[in-house]
Each structure stands twice: as structure tokens, then as C-alpha cells.
Amino acid sequence: MIGVEIKLFNTLTRRKETYVPTVEEKVNMYVCGPTVYDYFHIGNARVFIVFDVIRRYLQYRGYRVKYIQNYTDIDDKMIKRASEEGISVKELAEKFIKAYQEDASWLGVRPADFHPRATEHIGDIIEIVKKLEKKGLAYRIGGDVYFSIKDFPGYGKLSGQDPEEREAGARVEVDLKKKHPMDFALWKAAKPGEPCWESPWGKGRPGWHIECSSMAMRYLDGVVDIHAGGQDLIFPHHENEIAQSEGAYDRSFARYWLHAGYLNINEKKMSKSLGNVLTIRELKENYSPLAIRYFMLSAHYRHPINFSYSQLEQAESAVKRLNILVENIKDRLQRIKGSSEEAHPAPEERGMSLRVEQFRKKFLAAMDDDFNTADALSVLFELARETNIYLDHKERQDPALLQDILSFYQEANEVLGFLEQKEAPLTTDYIEEMIARREKARRERDWATADSIRDKLKEQGVTLEDTLQGTRWRFS
RNA sequence: GGCGACAUAGCCAAGUGGUAAGGCAGAGGACUGCAAAUCCUUUAUCCCCGGUUCGAGUCCGGGUGUCGCCUCCA
Numbered sequence: 001m002i003g004v005e006i007k008l009f010n011t012l013t014r015r016k017e018t019y020v021p022t023v024e025e026k027v028n029m030y031v032c033g034p035t036v037y038d039y040f041h042i043g044n045a046r047v048f049i050v051f052d053v054i055r056r057y058l059q060y061r062g063y064r065v066k067y068i069q070n071y072t073d074i075d076d077k078m079i080k081r082a083s084e085e086g087i088s089v090k091e092l093a094e095k096f097i098k099a100y101q102e103d104a105s106w107l108g109v110r111p112a113d114f115h116p117r118a119t120e121h122i123g124d125i126i127e128i129v130k131k132l133e134k135k136g137l138a139y140r141i142g143g144d145v146y147f148s149i150k151d152f153p154g155y156g157k158l159s160g161q162d163p164e165e166r167e168a169g170a171r172v173e174v175d176l177k178k179k180h181p182m183d184f185a186l187w188k189a190a191k192p193g194e195p196c197w198e199s200p201w202g203k204g205r206p207g208w209h210i211e212c213s214s215m216a217m218r219y220l221d222g223v224v225d226i227h228a229g230g231q232d233l234i235f236p237h238h239e240n241e242i243a244q245s246e247g248a249y250d251r252s253f254a255r256y257w258l259h260a261g262y263l264n265i266n267e268k269k270m271s272k273s274l275g276n277v278l279t280i281r282e283l284k285e286n287y288s289p290l291a292i293r294y295f296m297l298s299a300h301y302r303h304p305i306n307f308s309y310s311q312l313e314q315a316e317s318a319v320k321r322l323n324i325l326v327e328n329i330k331d332r333l334q335r336i337k338g339s340s341e342e343a344h345p346a347p348e349e350r351g352m353s354l355r356v357e358q359f360r361k362k363f364l365a366a367m368d369d370d371f372n373t374a375d376a377l378s379v380l381f382e383l384a385r386e387t388n389i390y391l392d393h394k395e396r397q398d399p400a401l402l403q404d405i406l407s408f409y410q411e412a413n414e415v416l417g418f419l420e421q422k423e424a425p426l427t428t429d430y431i432e433e434m435i436a437r438r439e440k441a442r443r444e445r446d447w448a449t450a451d452s453i454r455d456k457l458k459e460q461g462v463t464l465e466d467t468l469q470g471t472r473w474r475f476s
Numbered sequence: 477g478g479c480g481a482c483a484u485a486g487c488c489a490a491g492u493g494g495u496a497a498g499g500c501a502g503a504g505g506a507c508u509g510c511a512a513a514u515c516c517u518u519u520a521u522c523c524c525c526g527g528u529u530c531g532a533g534u535c536c537g538g539g540u541g542u543c544g545c546c547u548c549c550a
Binding site for chain 1: 490
């Protein structure tokens with residue numbers, strides 16, 4: 001046992017529960033990935049970022065996480081888009097899988113352990129459908145196979161949808177051939193020209209929900225500890241996954257269901273019809289991935305958040321504050337190293353070391369409690385203030401303490417990902433040389449020269465700041 | 477019609493019984509040759525009405541408002 005107690009909100013029970021592993025220290029996690037028919041939008045990005053962070057946190061807490069995220073590379077949308085573009089479904093998939101990888105990586109979303117594709121698991125899918133048919137949970141209409149929800153007693157348990165109640169809402173045109181309006185396709189007969197596979201029901205392709213059932217079970221050895229996705233997948237997608245999987249195998253499909261809230265624009269959900277869909281590609285030009293991550297993590301993952309450019313700009317400033325702090329700590333440590341201060345370090349700051357320990361605990365407590373990233377971030381800012389005071393208002397600092405603070409930020413970054421990896425535009429020697437020249441000018445009160453050196457470096461991507469311990473610099 | 481979420485300062489937002497974290501923006505001040513960075517000060521009848529309690533943003537009841545799902549959707 002690793003002695004960690006993480007609470008998470010389970011959509012299935014509608015309660016916060018303590019995470020209890022099935023196998024010691026392991027988490028099998030499946031997150032519904034993109035249908036690769038287009039660039040992904042910022043709503044998708046929220047889901048990817050949020051569960052990336054949850055995954056990283058579980059790892060940080062000592063769990064061995066197996067993380068699966070699929071690509072849905074065959075469905076109605078894929079077929080439609082491919083024909084619009086005049087390319088094959090396969091070409092379409094390749095194009096947008098590549099785009100996904102680029103955009104996700106830009107956002108700092110780490111690759112899953114496996115990214116299985118629906119089209120590579122047709123055999124598994126057919127097996128499940130056969131099983132369901134054998135057990136009387138599925139029926140054929142022509143070359144289509146449907147799942148019969150009335151024959152599966154638990155239907156609706158995830159979403160709280162009562163199949164009997166649903167007539168009242170009747171917004172769909174009912175396919176009269178189906179036994180129940182909520183019955184859904186497991187297998188669809190191919191129309192001419194569509195991609196298809198041989199099956200016991202003739203040529204066809206999988207329905208929408210079945211690929212996740214089959215890939216989750218295959219890659220996670222039948223034990224899905226955490227199954228996650230966006231809120232709108234609760235119904236029907238995840239409800240149907242449960243029905244298919246539990247119907248076929250008579251055992252619980254997934255233990256904890258996690259759902260990320262919506263990302264809205266102007267208080268409305270993004271949708272094609274409102275024309276307010278914004279892709280990550282469109283943001284790449286003007287915003288940093290760090291700001292986007294920060295924005296996504298600044299509210300609780302289950303709450304709806306409202307996107308705006310001004311929010312993103314606020315996030316940009318906030319993230320910058322933390323980055324500057326970390327750079328400054330590093331700079332100070334660098335200065336102490338090899339100097340006389342190293343041999344005779346500043347006195348230990350006992351009180352402050354204790355504070356760092358408390359901040360660390362607070363950070364963990366926030367994250368343990370259903371991944372409260374907003375609260376966790378606030379801890380980083382509280383410590384930032386104290387550290388700035390320590391750095392700016394004392395002449396000497398205890399390197400051990402600075403290192404402790406730095407480590408804490410690096411650990412937090414390992415989970416949340418808010419620190420920038422900067423490419424050095426200039427060599428250290430050159431910068432130090434310029435700083436020395438500026439110092440000389442300053443001593444001679446030649447402000448014009450001093451300022452022109454500083455301006456020049458600024459142009460070249462280096463920011464200079466004068467402190468008690470001399471001039472520090474950082475890549476800006 | 478059924479199910480659900482949310483309502484906290486100018487903006488964003490955390491906080492599930494003990495008189496309100498944090499970020500951004502604004503104002504004033506400190507530091508600085510200037511700047512940058514930073515620090516300090518400053519801004520909340522926690523949507524409304526009842527109730528429970530010694531005590532409620534936090535629990536209960538009733539309103540009002542906003543949004544979402546029930547159809548493809550992250």
C-alpha cells in the first residue's frame with residue numbers, strides 16, 4: 001500500500017469516493033479520444049488536458065497508471081468528411097491523427113501508453129456483437145445489428161435516464177423498425193462505396209459505441225478502473241458502452257466514471273450550428289500552451305468554464321509570474337554555487353522550511369480531493385509571494401531552502417505543466433560579457449550606454465533585472 | 477415532460493458549519509539612476525426569502541436566474 005487516499009467523483013454513484021485499486025498501486029485508465037475527422041477544438045482540449053493532469057497526478061502519487069486513449073477512425077462523420085474532401089477515410093484518419101499528435105504535444109499532453117484505433121479492432125468488435133446476439137441482447141434488422149436495451153436491466157444507470165420516461169421528450173424521429181427507440185446500432189451494414197469489413201451479418205462497420213468497449217477491455221485486461229471523457233459522453237456513449245460490455249460479459253465494466261465539464265464560449269456550448277467552434281490550431285498563433293493549460297486548470301474540472309480571450313490573457317500573466325519566480329530561484333542558486341556563499345551558506349531558515357513543507361501538504365490535499373487544481377494552484381502563488389520576499393528582501397539565502405522550494409515547483413510542474421522550457425537564444429558567455437560591460441557603464445554613471453545594452457539584450461530575448469545580489473537575467 | 481449543474485469582489489475562481497484562498501485588472505505607496513521584477517495597502521450585505529444551529533457562503537425548504545443532457549457532439 002502506498003498510503004495515499006485520493007477521492008474522486010464517480011458519475012455512476014454521483015458521489016465522491018475514495019480510489020481503491022483492484023490490483024495494488026495500479027490504475028487502468030481509459031479516456032475517450034477524438035474522432036479524427038477534424039482538428040480538435042478547445043473543448044476537446046479541456047478533456048485531454050484535464051485527464052492528462054489526473055493521470056500525471058496519480059503517477060506522482062505512486063500509482064502505476066496504464067493510460068489508453070483511442071482514435072475513432074471510422075464512423076458516419078468520418079465517412080461524410082472523407083467524401084467531402086474527396087479522400088479515403090483512411091487518409092482522413094492519418095491526416096487528423098497526425099494533427100492530434102502535434103496539437104496535443106504542443107499543449108503538453110503526454111501520449112497515452114496506447115492509442116488504439118477502431119479499425120484495428122474489428123475482430124474484437126465482431127466477437128462482442130456475436131456474444132450479445134447469442135445472449136439475446138441484440139437483434140438484426142437487415143444487415144444492421146441493434147442492442148436491445150429492454151433486455152438489459154441496468155440500462156440508464158449512469159445517466160439517470162429511465163427508458164420508460166423517455167417518450168415524453170420525443171425529439172427524435174423514431175425508427176419504427178427498432179424494438180425500442182433508444183436501441184442503438186452495434187453494427188451497420190455498408191452502403192455502396194463505404195469502408196467495410198466482413199462479418200456474420202454481411203459487409204459492414206461498427207456502430208459508434210462499440211469500439212470503446214472492445215478497446216478498453218482489450219488493453220486494460222478487462223479491468224477498467226477509471227473511464228473518462230467529456231460530460232456529453234455520459235449519454236448515450238458511456239451508457240451504451242456499459243450496456244454492451246456488461247451485457248456481453250456479465251461483469252462490471254468500469255469502476256469509476258469521470259467526466260469533465262463543458263467549455264463554453266459566451267456562456268454557450270460550442271457547436272457547429274452556432275459557428276463558435278474554436279480549434280487549438282487557431283490559438284497557436286497568439287497564445288502559449290501554458291496559458292491554455294492554466295486557464296483549463298484554474299477552475300474545477302467538473303465545472304463548466306467559459307472561454308474568452310481576456311481570460312487567456314489573464315492566464316498568460318499568471319503563468320508568467322510563476323515562471324519568473326522559478327527562473328529567479330534558479331538564478332540565485334546558480335550565483336551561490338561556487339561562490340564564497342557556498343562555503344559559508346546563509347543561516348538556515350527554519351521557519352520557512354516548515355512553511356514549504358506545509359505548502360506541499362496543502363497542494364497534495366487539494367489534488368487528493370477530486371483533483372482540485374484551482375486550489376492547488378493557489379498554493380503555488382502563496383508560496384510565490386513568500387519566496388519573492390525572501391529573495392528580494394534578504395541579502396543572503398540558504399541554498400538548501402531555495403533548492404527545496406525549487407523542487408516543490410518542479411514537482412508541481414510535473415503534474416500541472418505550467419513551466420516553460422526555453423530555448424536559449426544566446427550563449428551564457430555572451431550574456432555575462434554584456435552584463436559586465438553594462439556594469440562598468442553603470443559604475444561610471446553612463447546611463448545611456450547601460451540602457452542601450454539592456455535594450456539590445458531585450459531585443460535578443462534576454463531580460464535583465466538589477467537586484468541586491470547584482471544583475472540577474474533570464475530568457476524572455 | 478424527465479434528469480442534472482451552476483449563482484462568491486470589476487473579471488476569473490477556491491472554499492460542504494466557526495465571521496471569506498488565489499489569479500487578473502484598477503488605485504495609492506515602497507524599492508530603483510531609469511527600468512524590470514517584487515513587496516505593502518486598498519475593493520465582498522457570498523442571488524432572494526424562510527428554517528435548523530451558540531454559529532451557515534457552507535445544512536434543510538421555497539423562490540428567482542443562467543446553462544446543460546435527454547438527438548451527432550469532448
